Amino acid sequence: MNKKQVYILAIESSCDDTSAAVLEDRKVLSNVISTQEMHKQYGGVVPELASRSHQKNILPVVDSALQASGVPKSRLSAIACTKGPGLPGSLIVGNAFAKSLSLALGIPLIDVHHMHAHILAHFIENTPETPEFPFLCLTISGGHTQLVLVRNYLDMEIVGTTLDDAAGEAFDKIAKMLGLEYPGGPMIDKLARDGDPNAFTFPKPEVPELNFSFSGLKTSVLYFLNDRKKENAHFVEENLNDLCASVQSTIVSVLMHKLEKAIEHYDIRDVALAGGVSANSVVRSALKTRAAEKGWRTYIPPIEYCTDNAAMIGIAGYYKYLKVLYADLSSRPESRLAF
Ligand code: KG4
Numbered sequence: 001m002n003k004k005q006v007y008i009l010a011i012e013s014s015c016d017d018t019s020a021a022v023l024e025d026r027k028v029l030s031n032v033i034s035t036q037e038m039h040k041q042y043g044g045v046v047p048e049l050a051s052r053s054h055q056k057n058i059l060p061v062v063d064s065a066l067q068a069s070g071v072p073k074s075r076l077s078a079i080a081c082t083k084g085p086g087l088p089g090s091l092i093v094g095n096a097f098a099k100s101l102s103l104a105l106g107i108p109l110i111d112v113h114h115m116h117a118h119i120l121a122h123f124i125e126n127t128p129e130t131p132e133f134p135f136l137c138l139t140i141s142g143g144h145t146q147l148v149l150v151r152n153y154l155d156m157e158i159v160g161t162t163l164d165d166a167a168g169e170a171f172d173k174i175a176k177m178l179g180l181e182y183p184g185g186p187m188i189d190k191l192a193r194d195g196d197p198n199a200f201t202f203p204k205p206e207v208p209e210l211n212f213s214f215s216g217l218k219t220s221v222l223y224f225l226n227d228r229k230k231e232n233a234h235f236v237e238e239n240l241n242d243l244c245a246s247v248q249s250t251i252v253s254v255l256m257h258k259l260e261k262a263i264e265h266y267d268i269r270d271v272a273l274a275g276g277v278s279a280n281s282v283v284r285s286a287l288k289t290r291a292a293e294k295g296w297r298t299y300i301p302p303i304e305y306c307t308d309n310a311a312m313i314g315i316a317g318y319y320k321y322l323k324v325l326y327a328d329l330s331s332r333p334e335s336r337l338a339f
């Protein structure tokens with residue numbers, strides 16, 4: 001007899017994307033994402049506007065995820081949602097919605113760590129290949145930069161982290177200085193294609209062990225631009241592509257240096273990327289080049305599972321479901337949830 005299938009409805013609302021997905025075991029049946037565009041005009045996410053927008057979006061987003069999956073609510077095995085980390089008001093919307101629905105349907109609630117979910121996105125059935133345990137994952141997003149030793153689905157340890165800004169934050173803040181729209185990471189990636197990565201040299205931080213720091217780079221770019229603009233008011237416009245390429249190459253080389261150090265230290269061959277910045281074309285190609293030289297096996301999820309999405313919450317929920325790790329209804333979201 002076939003094993004009974006598990007159907008999970010997952011909800012992600014930690015930042016500015018409202019997303020819902022339905023999974024049948026490890027397979028994604030639907031993954032609906034509603035991105036909040038209104039933050040662009042403010043140059044960053046405005047938390048109060050984000051939570052209000054989640055409130056408006058959550059019902060239609062969940063409804064379309066259910067419809068697209070073809071799974072009736074009565075067949076759902078559990079509801080998974082993001083417990084944290086994230087913006088408090090945004091997390092509350094997803095959490096309260098998931099809790100109410102689990103109570104109404106009489107099925108378990110599973111709360112998920114957003115950063116675990118970014119890593120577990122590698123195990124979605126629709127992804128090309130899955131890493132073997134233990135592996136190292138470099139999770140690079142707008143809020144986090146972490147090197148994680150992944151021993152099993154539910155056994156992970158941070159071995160390096162940023163002491164200040166995250167890699168995505170560095171992309172976004174520097175992009176803002178260059179007059180680019182939020183989120184600036186994808187724009188820097190695009191403009192850098194026509195630029196020279198060696199045009200300008202920015203300092204790389206000396207941070208002990210496997211940790212990172214990006215706030216010094218941000219400050220040095222700011223001072224550099226201010227100095228150059230005193231001589232030429234059009235400096236940024238005239239050098240935009242070279243500036244993007246040089247900043248991007250500095251960030252990527254810092255990331256690759258620490259990744260290489262971690263791989264040597266832990267003597268591991270399987271290396272994975274996760275989080276929104278893994279969509280960056282130079283991060284991807286730098287990883288492939290190093291991997292070919294060093295004999296690493298590399299894994300990068302499809303872009304739709306790198307940036308925030310509910311399918312990753314669903315797969316993380318699935319592994320917790322198999323271990324009966326349910327949340328009770330007193331569970332609350334935590335904006336600074338420990339790893
Ligand atoms: O994982 P994610 O979607 O959300 C968080 O959990 O933070 O990551 C968003 C971050 C933003 O900082 C965005 O600028 C960055 O990922 N990002 C990129 C690219 N695509 C997204 N950064 C550089 N190059 C890209 N192509």
Ligand code: ZN
Binds near residue numbers: 118141142276
């Ligand atoms: Zn994220």
